[in-house]
Amino acid sequence: MLNKSYYLIPIISIIIGISFWIGFSVNLLPEEASINAPIYDELFKILFIIGLILFIGMTALVIYSLFKFRKKEGEFGDGIALEGNLSLEIIWTVIPSIIVLFVGIYSYNIYDRMGGMNELNHNHANMNANDEKIWAGISQGNNSNSGLGETAIEVSAMQFAFLFNYPQGEFISGELHVPVDQEISIKMESKDVIHAFWIPEFRIKQDIIPGQPTILNFTPTRIGKYPIICAELCGPYHGGMRASIIVEDKSDYEKWFNQNNKTNL
Amino acid sequence: MTILIDNKTKVKESLQPKGFLRYFSFSLDHKVIGIQYLVCGFLFYLVGGTLASAIRIELISPLSDFLPRDVYNQVLTLHGTIMIFLWIVPVVNGAFGNYLIPFYVGARDMAFPRLNAVAFWLIPPSGLMLIASYFIEGAAQSGWTAYPPLSITTPQSGQIIWILSVLLLGGSSIFGGINFIVTILKLRRPGLKLMNLPMYCWAMLGTSILVVLSTPVLAGTLILLSFDIVAHTGFFNPALGGNVVVYQHLFWFYSHPAVYIMVLPAFGLVSEILPIHCRKPLFGYTTMVFSIMGIVVLGLVVWAHHMFTSGTPPWMRLFFTIATAFIAVPTGIKFFNWVATMWGGKISLNSAMLFSCGFIINFVFGGITGVALAQVPFDIHVHDTYFVVAHFHYIVYGGSVFVIFSSIYHWYPKVVGKILNENLGYLHFALTFIGFNLCFAPQHWLGLNGMPRRVAEYDPQFQFVNQISSIGALLMAISTIPFLINIFISFKKGKIAGNNPWNGLTPEWLTTSPPPVENWEGEAPLVNEPYGYGKDYLSCK
Numbered sequence: 001m002l003n004k005s006y007y008l009i010p011i012i013s014i015i016i017g018i019s020f021w022i023g024f025s026v027n028l029l030p031e032e033a034s035i036n037a038p039i040y041d042e043l044f045k046i047l048f049i050i051g052l053i054l055f056i057g058m059t060a061l062v063i064y065s066l067f068k069f070r071k072k073e074g075e076f077g078d079g080i081a082l083e084g085n086l087s088l089e090i091i092w093t094v095i096p097s098i099i100v101l102f103v104g105i106y107s108y109n110i111y112d113r114m115g116g117m118n119e120l121n122h123n124h125a126n127m128n129a130n131d132e133k134i135w136a137g138i139s140q141g142n143n144s145n146s147g148l149g150e151t152a153i154e155v156s157a158m159q160f161a162f163l164f165n166y167p168q169g170e171f172i173s174g175e176l177h178v179p180v181d182q183e184i185s186i187k188m189e190s191k192d193v194i195h196a197f198w199i200p201e202f203r204i205k206q207d208i209i210p211g212q213p214t215i216l217n218f219t220p221t222r223i224g225k226y227p228i229i230c231a232e233l234c235g236p237y238h239g240g241m242r243a244s245i246i247v248e249d250k251s252d253y254e255k256w257f258n259q260n261n262k263t264n265l
Numbered sequence: 266m267t268i269l270i271d272n273k274t275k276v277k278e279s280l281q282p283k284g285f286l287r288y289f290s291f292s293l294d295h296k297v298i299g300i301q302y303l304v305c306g307f308l309f310y311l312v313g314g315t316l317a318s319a320i321r322i323e324l325i326s327p328l329s330d331f332l333p334r335d336v337y338n339q340v341l342t343l344h345g346t347i348m349i350f351l352w353i354v355p356v357v358n359g360a361f362g363n364y365l366i367p368f369y370v371g372a373r374d375m376a377f378p379r380l381n382a383v384a385f386w387l388i389p390p391s392g393l394m395l396i397a398s399y400f401i402e403g404a405a406q407s408g409w410t411a412y413p414p415l416s417i418t419t420p421q422s423g424q425i426i427w428i429l430s431v432l433l434l435g436g437s438s439i440f441g442g443i444n445f446i447v448t449i450l451k452l453r454r455p456g457l458k459l460m461n462l463p464m465y466c467w468a469m470l471g472t473s474i475l476v477v478l479s480t481p482v483l484a485g486t487l488i489l490l491s492f493d494i495v496a497h498t499g500f501f502n503p504a505l506g507g508n509v510v511v512y513q514h515l516f517w518f519y520s521h522p523a524v525y526i527m528v529l530p531a532f533g534l535v536s537e538i539l540p541i542h543c544r545k546p547l548f549g550y551t552t553m554v555f556s557i558m559g560i561v562v563l564g565l566v567v568w569a570h571h572m573f574t575s576g577t578p579p580w581m582r583l584f585f586t587i588a589t590a591f592i593a594v595p596t597g598i599k600f601f602n603w604v605a606t607m608w609g610g611k612i613s614l615n616s617a618m619l620f621s622c623g624f625i626i627n628f629v630f631g632g633i634t635g636v637a638l639a640q641v642p643f644d645i646h647v648h649d650t651y652f653v654v655a656h657f658h659y660i661v662y663g664g665s666v667f668v669i670f671s672s673i674y675h676w677y678p679k680v681v682g683k684i685l686n687e688n689l690g691y692l693h694f695a696l697t698f699i700g701f702n703l704c705f706a707p708q709h710w711l712g713l714n715g716m717p718r719r720v721a722e723y724d725p726q727f728q729f730v731n732q733i734s735s736i737g738a739l740l741m742a743i744s745t746i747p748f749l750i751n752i753f754i755s756f757k758k759g760k761i762a763g764n765n766p767w768n769g770l771t772p773e774w775l776t777t778s779p780p781p782v783e784n785w786e787g788e789a790p791l792v793n794e795p796y797g798y799g800k801d802y803l804s805c806k
Contacts, residue, residue, distance in 0.1 A: 211503030
């Protein structure tokens with residue numbers, strides 16, 4: 001098997017070529033509408049290409065073996081009594097380990113760029129009993145260490161709706177309005193069971209957990225209306241638990257905000 | 266070192282009913298118990314499959330219009346629970362384990378025959394109880410994961426019956442696990458070394474270790490959950506100061522290993538089937554053994570990858586990403602070893618072999634999406650979506666269920682003494698393979714583009730792809746028909762198999778078909794090279 005390995009070079013190159021071609025020409029993902037989305041799609045593309053190479057390669061190997069080594073009509077007897085090959089076995093332990101390690105380190109980098117490794121307010125040693133504890137989330141950018149700036153919008157989830165509370169304006173909305181290109185911080189808490197806050201176009205999701213506030217920071221980059229979807233089974237109307245996020249430019253957002261603002265009254 | 270079955274057991278054995286009736290009795294014969302597990306599991310598979318069809322019918326249209334909403338949630342809960350706890354786990358472990366392990370270790374029965382029978386007879390009542398709960402106040406409707414607080418707030422009777430039935434099934438699983446560990450380690454025929462055992466023994470040893478270590482955690486968790494439901498304690502109820510995320514940790518501490526409990530035995534079965542039909546020794550026996558044990562160890566420390574969007578701190582997400590991704594290494598070794606087993610062989614492309622190859626291809630696909638899902642940033646977008654649904658069906662259906670069918674084609678001649686019809690087998694494979702991929706491959710796209718799992722209604726833009734998926738499900742449902750016809754027709758009119766139709770070298774082929782109650786007429790043969798193909802063992806005889 002090894003002494004014929006020069007045959008493999010063109011075949012592997014073709015498989016890699018096809019995988020790259022498919023990886024770059026097929027888009028399986030929805031619109032990119034936050035600064036997370038292109039980072040996510042970069043990771044997806046890399047994983048998709050590596051996955052295609054492995055899948056096409058393995059499938060081709062299985063199908064080729066089935067045809068090449070098929071027992072002929074009337075043929076008896078066994079194949080070669082080959083019980084193992086240490087160098088081959090080392091190769092297919094080491095190569096997958098390298099791939100997995102690469103993917104792990106690369107996705108760590110992606111996660112860090114998404115803000116996943118940023119501290120929430122997890123500084124438990126200096127916490128007072130009254131300080132609110134944030135359990136989880138993704139925070140983005142440098143100035144959001146607290147995760148709860150003055151601009152935080154409070155999301156409360158209940159069977160089967162999301163409500164968005166704008167503390168600065170002291171009003172509650174059924175739609176999430178946000179200005180484009182600005183970092184948004186939301187603090188989420190559930191009134192009853194576990195829900196999840198998912199915007200596919202933003203590539204973010206975070207469970208909304210009763211008794212444990214979670215945060216999510218994101219920066220929308222494209223004006224438009226996108227669905228907010230509950231992704232955690234929450235009861236009979238789970239499939240209908242949706243809301244919308246409306247990303248608008250700053251002036252439109254301010255107009256909407258001032259229309260609803262109750263502190264002006 | 267070895268323990269012999271005491272004489273009392275043998276006397277009891279002779280008092281067992283004979284003929285067909287013994288399959289309905291408290292039989293102590295491991296072969297009878299194995300068949301009981303298989304047939305019982307298959308009947309539950311038909312129930313679970315019917316529920317799956319109901320789900321796919323509901324999803325033909327974007328509106329919730331086929332089932333009432335709460336019934337839909339009961340259907341998906343029952344579908345998951347039945348397929349896992351009543352079909353795959355009992356069949357890949359209980360059915361094939363019971364039938365094959367005593368042959369492989371050269372014993373006349375399992376180490377604890379009565380415990381073995383108890384383990385089986387726990388299954389039918391708990392399964393029936395689970396299904397019957399639908400007719401009381403409705404079955405459980407919080408998914409097979411039963412996350413609180415949803416499981417605490419939905420109607421109580423269904424959830425409590427669900428917990429009781431999963432506890433009984435878990436108990437059955439633990440009894441089976443203890444039995445397999447003791448049988449493999451202590452009941453080996455004198456002279457038979459551990460490293461000469463057929464690979465399925467190693468797979469069952471690893472699986473049973475996982476069962477014994479992790480199932481009690483699920484049991485404890487569900488007991489606490491039941492206290493929360495009936496006694497209004499506050500272990501997991503946030504309204505009473507409980508913590509819902511702790512439940513998820515405890516639940517997945519069992520339920521991720523459960524994936525390996527479903528899939529490691531399948532790896533073992535494929536390792537038995539491939540060498541025989543490829544006429545070649547199993548490639549890399551030692552690395553196979555180490556990779557099984559590697560999967561067992563890693564499988565215990567990856568559970569939180571199901572909780573990347575729950576409340577978990579960043580460092581924990583990172584640890585579980587790396588641990589999960591590394592499972593791909595031992596799994597990859599096994600795949601390369603299987604392909605190397607095929608390489609240079611003389612392959613008979615029969616139904617058993619087709620299903621095994623289908624398994625390899627499906628499982629590679631599911632494994633690749635699994636490594637992707639292990640990456641936190643990737644998972645955050647697709648968690649709890651149809652991408653995940655597609656991924657795990659590639660593992661448990663494309664993996665385990667394909668292997669179950671492969672094994673039925675492979676061992677039916679031993680159990681019944683007749684060979685299954687190959688043409689019906691090809692038809693069964695073609696329908697299953699095409700139907701399965703048509704059903705589940707498009708679901709990856711659905712998940713990536715915004716369709717969450719466990720919903721009865723969805724965006725109209727997803728209708729076309731959902732309809733394709735439903736057509737695939739229909740093909741899968743139809744594929745059961747040629748299989749069932751084959752089983753019954755071959756039972757009556759099938760070609761006589763003889764003792765060793767595939768010219769196998771593993772011990773079960775060295776006795777009559779069907780085997781006698783004591784497994785061998787005389788002493789158990791000592792098989793030190795269960796994969797000694799290409800060495801003229803058969804022509805020497």
